[in-house]
Amino acid sequence: MTHYSILKLNKLALLFLLTANTAIAQYGYDSAYLMFPIRPGERNYLAGTMGEIRGTHFHAGIDIRTSGIEGLPVYAPADGYISRVKISTGGYGNALYMTHPNGLTTVYGHLKSFSKPLAEWVRAQQYAKESFDVELFPARNQFSYKKGEVFAASGNTGGSSGPHLHFEIRDQEQKILDPMRFHFKELIDEAPPLIRKVAFTTMDIKSRINGQFGRFEFDVTKEGDSFVMHTPLTFEGTIGVEIYAYDRFDGTWSKNGIPCIEVMLDDKKMFSQSITKLSFDEMRNVAVHMNYGEYLTSGQKFTKLWVDDGNWLKVYEAKDWQGMLKIRDSSDHKLEIRTWDSYNNYSYFKTTLSDKGKRSNATIKSLSKLRREGYEITGNVMELMNPNGVARQNVLLYSSGQAYELPPVYHVGANDLYLWDLRNGLPDSVDLCGTMQKYDFKAMVSPHHEYNYFDKDIDVAFNRYSLFDTLYLAVKDKQIENGREVFAIDNVLDPLRRSAKVTLKPLQLYDKEKSAVYSYSSKGNLGYVGGAWDKDGISFLTTSLGTWTVATDSVPPTIKPAVINKSECRLIIEDDLSGIKSWKGTIDGEWVLLNYEYKKKLLWTEKLDGSKPFDGEFVVVVTDNAGNQTVYKTKL
Known part of the structure; x- marks a missing residue:
């Protein structure tokens, strides 16, 4: 050795x-x-x-x-x-x-x-x-x-x-x-966490990062013992920090979680998390522990390094400003993010921050980050972009019959950016130098209260536990796409703590015994949701807001025998739309256990008494979520 x-x-x-x-x-x-x-x-x-x-x-x-x-x-x-x-x-x-x-x-x-x-x-x-x-x-x-x-x-x-x-x-x-x-001896881990990106977010309308408003991501590289970034940063106001990182385990490429993170500003602890114990009733808080909208958009799981509104997890220590950063002088400040796993393997991110007067601003934001229809919402602030290429122009924003003149708050190239605090009113439309942009905002819904929204196409009922934080409810007018009625609540990036009740009010005629609500993707793909019909329409509970349609499934499941004999029976079952709901097997009218592995679409028998062969008429009934049934019969 x-x-x-x-x-x-x-x-x-x-x-x-x-x-x-x-x-x-x-x-x-x-x-x-x-x-x-x-x-x-x-x-x-x-x-x-x-x-x-x-x-x-x-x-x-x-x-x-x-x-x-x-x-x-x-x-x-x-x-x-x-x-x-x-x-x-x-x-x-x-x-x-x-x-x-x-x-x-x-x-x-x-x-x-x-x-x-x-x-x-x-x-x-x-x-x-x-x-x-x-x-x-x-x-x-x-x-x-x-x-x-x-x-x-x-x-x-x-x-x-x-x-x-x-x-x-x-x-x-x-x-x-x-x-x-x-610390089981069978597990060996000497690999430290990997830090891939950091992100910074302005937390109110007056805050800026390099003179700009919004959320900004930066790739990091490892130099020596630390991860660093080379874009100079200036902060003004209140800033939230996020990190995209994961732990590696010796001998595997899996991207595992990081239990412990600390944020230090000038060697003072601003925030820490230690995920060593969890309760099942806390699980849904993951939607505000991470950046939920970024996860849905890019698939990357950024952890927020502050305690966001509505986050009830008990794994944090954050004394000042819920862990957010505030820089109030013109000095340089040292920011350090420490991450470590359960085996005390550490990784560090380090950078230097300044206030707005210390450094020249660098352009750090792509306008493509305005992911919605020409706007983005960060907290309570709506960010608008003038797409007409006319720089330094005021725009008119209309809310509840009132017109508000908005000056540009800053410029990126030839484009002007505007900010509006949604707590001052929900915009109906904005005149962007001759181009009218309409919006679908319907209500400002507060957490911890019941709220019911009623409309000709869709109703939404929030209970007191539905929301983490204030929701600026945006409901689109019903559309017809490929002959389908499409209903949309344009808050897909906003997480729900508990379910909300949604009622769709379709005008087309449906076979209510076979028709249900389905999620509807941008590519027209359907995913079974369900729902119950009444005189007002079809209602369902959901823990995510998005786009739905009503579809009819009149095609029964298929059953294909794979192995049929007196010792065992195996069958492949499939359903093209609503999905398998239930299955039942009998031999001469006596119930027989059918195990089901949905990933293989496989049913197979298991005897109560393994010494006795199957004997008699074998009947399998498979039912889908629309109530369609297929019956398979054979003599054993």
């Missing part, structure tokens, strides 16, 4: 000793209490970590890679008993919950199978309930396992995109703990 290898091993051993008791300090649990649940004693790799952003929620555990295969044995990490079993088409698929004597609960998702006694009991319960989807709560110690005993096999069931084991650790209150804090 080389001297370098010995030094590296000694370093890893020292790191393990220093961090082995992190779980005790963080949670009050001994790290050594749990063994690793899959391939213990071997090096393992992760595809996901606890707390990383997963679109509409934070990831609740770690995803352990299984080398692209299913069926690896899953071991009890400590003595415990199965306290909950959940079988579902989506989500965690086949999932087990194990309760341990010290109060911890460990969770295992996307499993292929369970140990024989447990599997037989679950199957008997499915037959008794005549349902594939079940949620079961075995008696205490009914299915007990010793530490290191195999109780399941890894798989790819439910909403999994590939074979892996989803593994969670929860405390006595069912709050999610970070498994990485238990």
Whole structure:
């Protein structure tokens, strides 16, 4: 063994000793209490970590890679008993919950199978309930396992995109703990986080970045021990900072979450986050923890390094201005962003900021960033652009019958930019030097209050928990596209905390038994939503605003036999529009369990008594979300 290898091993051993008791300090649990649940004693790799952003929620555990295969044995990490079993088409698929004597609960998702006694009991319960989807709560110690005993096999069931084991650790209150804090020796991580971009946002109408208003992104490069940017920045007013970064894990290219971030201004902590424990009722706050609009637009997950309005997460420390930056003098100021993972691998971003009088302004914004119809909204401020190429011209903005003359606040090339505080009134239109631009604003909706909007085409009902922050509701007039009635609420970039009720009022005639609401993409693609018809139209609950249509599905699902014999039956089922809702199988009228894997479009039988062959008429009924049914029959 080389001297370098010995030094590296000694370093890893020292790191393990220093961090082995992190779980005790963080949670009050001994790290050594749990063994690793899959391939213990071997090096393992992760595809996901606890707390990383997963679109509409934070990831609740770690995803352990299984080398692209299913069926690896899953071991009890400590003595415990199965306290909950959940079988579902989506989500965690086949999932087990194990309760341990010290109060911890460990969770295992996307499993292929369970140990024989447990599997037989679950199957008997499915037959008794005549349902594939079940949620079961075995008696205490009914299915007990010793530490290191195999109780399941890894798989790819439910909403999994590939074979892996989803593994969670929860405390006595069912709050999610970070498994990485238990520092399993099977996981080795010496790779620091990677910082890809930083972004800065003006937080009120008087604030500027290099003399401009809005949100600005910058690529960063690594120089020496730090990430840096080379665009000089001047700040005026109140500024919010964002970071696009992710953690790398040794031996894998997965983009994992970063649990810990600090923002330092002149060595003073302005903001910090530490995602080491989460509650399930906090999950939706991810929509204001990140820049939701940027995520929908570019797919990049920028983390806000301030506590935004409506963000109820308890993972932050922000004493002044909710973590936003304010520079009030002409001195240079040192900005540093520190990021680190659960193994204390650090990365730093460093730059220098000045006030407006210190540096000459550099043009930093592309006008294409005005993503809506010639305008953008940042907080409460609407930013307008004059597209006519006539510089230094005032424009007329109309709101509630009043005309307001707006001077340009700054210029980018030959284009003028204008700002309007939406709290002063919702614009009906603006005269951009002879070009009239109309807007669809209907109401300013405040959070924590109920609000109902009624219109000839669409109604919207917000409850007191629907909104994170003030919403400037923009409802478009109904359009006809490709013969379809299209209804749009132009607030797709604004997240909802809880659902709102939307009622569409179509004028075309529909078969109400077969017709439902569908999301409608810019390319005309449809996605089933549902809804209930009444005398006013069709209503549905939604946690995202956007564009919808009403469509009729009169085509039943298809059933194609793949394997049919007395030992097993396998069938491929598909539906082209509304999607599969339910399925049922019988043999001579007796219910038979049909497992369903939607990713493979596969149904397959599972006997209650494996020793008895199937015998009789096998009937499968598949129903889609529009109520269309297809029946398959054969003699076994």
